Structure formats: structure tokens, C-alpha cells
Amino acid sequence: MNIEQIYTGCLAQGAYYITSNGEAAIIDPLRETSPYITRLKNDNVKLKYIFETHFHADFVSGHLDLSKQTGASIVYGPNANPDFEIISAKDEQIFEVGNIKIKVLHTPGHTMESTCYLLIDENGKDHAVFSGDTLFIGDVGRPDLAQKAASMTQDELAGILFHSLRNKVMVLADDVIVYPAHGAGSACGKNMSKETVSTIGEQKEKNYALRANMTEAEFISEVTDGLLPPPAYFGMNVAMNKKGIPSFENVLNNGMKEINANEFEAIVEDSGALILDTRNSGDFAKGFVPQSINIGINGDFAPWVGALIADVNQPIALITEIGKEEETVTRLSRVGFDNILGHLKGGFDAWKAAGFDVDTVNRISAEQFEKEVKIGESKIIDVRKEGEYEAEHVEDAFSKPLAYINNWVKDINPNEHFFLHCAGGYRSMIAASILQARGYRNFSEIDGGFNAIAKTTELPRTDFICQSKVL
Structure with missing residues (x-):
């Protein structure tokens, strides 16, 4: 048995790759599938299941592309009803992957379909729980994101989360490893640790929301206190994860189209595209295409794009450092910004060399x-x-x-x-x-x-x- 946490710092997101005796499972995959396909080939294993802990709000999952490319079944917990074929698992249902078993623990509260997956090793011992957005290291999932879909208040959802944690998670043995979907920096919680792995025992000792003798009323008050408004793109990402999305390859191909300096301005005007310049702030300050928005690729790029550009369908024309085009398109696609028209060929230097107007920041x-x-x-x-x-x-x-x-x-x-x-x-x-x-x-x-x-x-x-x- 092997468990690999694939952590993406920009999104503070953890996906999980699990193998046992020639078979594999992946939990909460990112949009681009090539890293997973490469691992599967290198390990000479067959992907059997793609487990989703819930309909993600902060990123677009790669479950559909991955399923089409491998034939693996997509598994959600109870209450999930997407527009594509899945296995809608029952609470405590068991899935076998090689010599291990993965048990469904339905843990509503963050969302009503939220589910943890308990890995039972070859010896029948509870080994690890993949807790999604139900339990983080130092925190629990915010209960306000699913209010509209669940027709409940955040306090009602928090109350449901309280019981999910105590009846399904805290009853696990103290040595069971906790693998969450997110770490510090994610907007899916408010008090997450920089650590990305823990144990049930450590969390019962250190996590404020798992405090012994905590009442439901105390839990609701503390979990809902100080919640900031969710980023604007969250609802749109949930919809994309439920309804299905274009292939990542199509998005990448569009984004990699080169637009020369003479055509760039006309394309932007005709399409109403936003000019997104992803160079570092120092270079941008010295000169940029007028009306450009600077969100540097070397930072919390995707979350800031999602927070500040209200509509994932907004057409975008890119200006990047040379060689950063593919990375930029990939990171945009992770948060659902698929309408990328292409990028400025030769970058900002080509624009400047063509003699077009240049702006600066004081x-x-x-x-x-x-x-x-x-x-x-x-x-x-x-x-x-x-x-x-x-x-x-x-x-x-x-x-x-x-x-x-x-x-x-x-x-x-x-x-x-x-x-x-x-x-x-x-x-x-x-x-x-x-x-x-x-x-x-x-x-x-x-x-x-x-x-x-x-x-x-x-x-x-x-x-x-x-x-x-x-x-």
C-alpha cells in the first residue's frame, strides 16, 4: 500500500493518490490529469475509483477527464446528484482497491453531500481518514457555503457538522492519520494549520472545534464566528463541478494561441476581454499594456483571480513572462477560468517594441x-x-x-x-x-x-x- 499527498500550494489543496496490489484510487483530483496519468503508468497500476469528498467550491476537479481517460468510476457520497454518471455511495459502503478497503463516512455539514473516506489497511486496521472539507488540521469546514443549496441557515448546517464530527470522525482511533483537502491559505476554513497531515488524537487535543465536552451551541457559535464572505467564484465552481466542464486539453489549446502585438488590442476590444498580466509586480510597475490587471503568477495567483474577477466566463487575454504561458493557463483552469483567448506573442517586450502606448505605476x-x-x-x-x-x-x-x-x-x-x-x-x-x-x-x-x-x-x-x- 502506498499513499501520496499531492499538495498544490497556490490553492492550499491536497489530492491523494493511493495504490495497492496493482490498483489505484485518487481522491479530489485537480483539473489537469497528466500528473496522475504519468503516476499510473510509472507504477503500472489501474485506476479503479475517483473519490470526491464533495462538490468543491474553490477549484474545478479533474474527475470527468480522468474518468474518460482511465475508465475509472467516479464516487460521491449520499445526496450528490450531478449531471453525469457516478456511483452514489451509501453511508458505510465499502470499496476495495487492491488489498485495502475504503469505507464511506457520510459527514454532512460543510455541504450536505460531504463525505470522508476511511482507509482500512491489508490487516483490517483503520489507517487513515481522507477528511475533505469536513475536518482540517486545526479547523473544520465552514458551514455557510451550502446554505442556498441546502435551504438551511449556516447555524443549522453547523449543527449538522457538529454531529457528523462527533459521530463519524471523533470516534476513530487516536492513531488514525488525518489527510484533509486543504491547509492554511484556503478560504474553505478560517483557522487552518500550515501542517497538512495530523492524527485524530492530535486533532482532539489541539483543534478548537473538537474540544471535549463542547456543546452544540458552543460549536455553532465558534465555528461561525468571524467567517469572511466567500470569494465570488465559489458558487460558479460548484456549478461547474456538478454540471461538467470542457476538457482541460481544449482550454489549454485555446490559451496557448499566440496573438501578435498588432492584433492584440483589436481582439481585446472586439471580445471585451480582460487583459491579465501575470508578470512580477516590479516588472509590471515599470511598464505594461494600458488597462491591464496585474496578478503575479509567483504568488496566490488562482485564488486572487477568483476573488477579484467576478465571472468565470469573462474572456481573458494573457500577458506572461516568456515560458510561463502553459503554467498560467493551467492555474486559471483550476479555478474555472476557461475562456482564455490566447496570450501576447513575445510578451510585453513585443508590445513595447511595436511602439504601442505603455503605462506605468508610481x-x-x-x-x-x-x-x-x-x-x-x-x-x-x-x-x-x-x-x-x-x-x-x-x-x-x-x-x-x-x-x-x-x-x-x-x-x-x-x-x-x-x-x-x-x-x-x-x-x-x-x-x-x-x-x-x-x-x-x-x-x-x-x-x-x-x-x-x-x-x-x-x-x-x-x-x-x-x-x-x-x-
Whole structure:
């Protein structure tokens, strides 16, 4: 028996590849199937089952392509009713893979079809539980995402989750390994650990939601407290996972189409495409195609695309670093952005060489900011998360998280200068590009963000508070 966790940091997502005696199972696969197909061939095993823990909201699964390519059956737990053929498993149903067994544990609450899968080893011992979004390391799944589909309130779903955890998960032996679907950084929970593997015993000891003698009322209150609004793309990803999606190969082929500089502007205008520039923030600041939005590929790229671009059907024209085209298309497809028209051939340098208009961002150093800012008079906008801001910030700075820019941008006075920063420059450049695309140019964005500002000596800042105390 072999278990491999395939963890994708950008999405904070864990898929699982399991083999035993010539057969394999995959749990919660990502959109692109080639890594799994390669593993199957190298191990000379046949994929028997594709297990889905629930209809994912934060990424588009590769179950359909994988099933078509291998003939493997797709398995969901009770209450799943997608528009394609599946095995709708019953609670406690057993599936055999080689010499091991996988037992269905229906654990509704995060969603009503949410299911954990218990792996029973060759000796009949409970070995590991693949907990999906029911149980994370340090947290549990948020109960507010399925309210509309389940016709329930988040409190009602949280109550169901309370009983699922106590009746199906916490009764497992302390040495059973916990393999969750997500880790820190995912929007599917609020307090997840950076660790991606644990045990039932460790979680009963350390996870606030599995506290001994915890009442249902306490659980509901604590699990629902402080939940941020889910990213805009979540509902659309759920629909895609239920209804079926285009083949990843088709999406990739479209995205890899080269558009020369002379055609790029016309294609964008005719299609209403959004120009997405995925270069790093420093290069973008020095020059970019006017109206471009910068979300760098070397960061939490896909989640930020999903959070800030409201419609997964939005046509997108790409500008990337040379050689990053395929990676960019792949990562967009993982969160359902399939309408990619192609990419600028030769990248931004080709655009510049063709003599077309170029825009820039007024990016200044932390040292220049220190010289120019007047605390109490100058306006400073901090686009970090609320918890980061509360932990420590420049005195008199306004907290305007990037995730909510579509709400607060309308409050900006276009005639009043302001300074803009995040933690390191990644998020503030996203904000800067959005602001300039909407006609705001009255700001200075700070290179290096708060990390660089904190190294200055003269700027007053609030006292540092450990973020775990404010999140």
C-alpha cells in the first residue's frame, strides 16, 4: 500500500493518490490529469475509483477527464446528484482497491453531500481518514457555503457538522492519520494549520472545534464566528463541478494561441476581454499594456483571480513572462477560468517594441515614503487582511483589504493623493492596476510594502500583536 499527498500550494489543496496490489484510487483530483496519468503508468497500476469528498467550491476537479481517460468510476457520497454518471455511495459502503478497503463516512455539514473516506489497511486496521472539507488540521469546514443549496441557515448546517464530527470522525482511533483537502491559505476554513497531515488524537487535543465536552451551541457559535464572505467564484465552481466542464486539453489549446502585438488590442476590444498580466509586480510597475490587471503568477495567483474577477466566463487575454504561458493557463483552469483567448506573442517586450502606448505605476521605496508621508495629514491605504492590519500597522492608516476593493474603490476621492501598500508589494500592485484601469492615478504604491516600512526608523506604528490573537 502506498499513499501520496499531492499538495498544490497556490490553492492550499491536497489530492491523494493511493495504490495497492496493482490498483489505484485518487481522491479530489485537480483539473489537469497528466500528473496522475504519468503516476499510473510509472507504477503500472489501474485506476479503479475517483473519490470526491464533495462538490468543491474553490477549484474545478479533474474527475470527468480522468474518468474518460482511465475508465475509472467516479464516487460521491449520499445526496450528490450531478449531471453525469457516478456511483452514489451509501453511508458505510465499502470499496476495495487492491488489498485495502475504503469505507464511506457520510459527514454532512460543510455541504450536505460531504463525505470522508476511511482507509482500512491489508490487516483490517483503520489507517487513515481522507477528511475533505469536513475536518482540517486545526479547523473544520465552514458551514455557510451550502446554505442556498441546502435551504438551511449556516447555524443549522453547523449543527449538522457538529454531529457528523462527533459521530463519524471523533470516534476513530487516536492513531488514525488525518489527510484533509486543504491547509492554511484556503478560504474553505478560517483557522487552518500550515501542517497538512495530523492524527485524530492530535486533532482532539489541539483543534478548537473538537474540544471535549463542547456543546452544540458552543460549536455553532465558534465555528461561525468571524467567517469572511466567500470569494465570488465559489458558487460558479460548484456549478461547474456538478454540471461538467470542457476538457482541460481544449482550454489549454485555446490559451496557448499566440496573438501578435498588432492584433492584440483589436481582439481585446472586439471580445471585451480582460487583459491579465501575470508578470512580477516590479516588472509590471515599470511598464505594461494600458488597462491591464496585474496578478503575479509567483504568488496566490488562482485564488486572487477568483476573488477579484467576478465571472468565470469573462474572456481573458494573457500577458506572461516568456515560458510561463502553459503554467498560467493551467492555474486559471483550476479555478474555472476557461475562456482564455490566447496570450501576447513575445510578451510585453513585443508590445513595447511595436511602439504601442505603455503605462506605468508610481512605485516608491519605503525610504521615499518615509520622507514624503505626514502622519495625521497624508492618507494611507493598507490593503492587507484585517488580521494583518490589526496586528500592526502604520499609524492613521486605513484598512481597505484587497478582497473588498470592488466595494471600497467607489469611496476613493480621485483628487486626493494617497499612499498604497500591502505586506510585500504583491497585493498592492494588484490594487494599483485595478485602480488605474478604473481611472485613478492619484496614489503612490510602496515597494516592499509593510515589511519594508517596518524597517524604517521614523514612522510611527501601532504596537505589534501576535496575529493568532486577532484572527
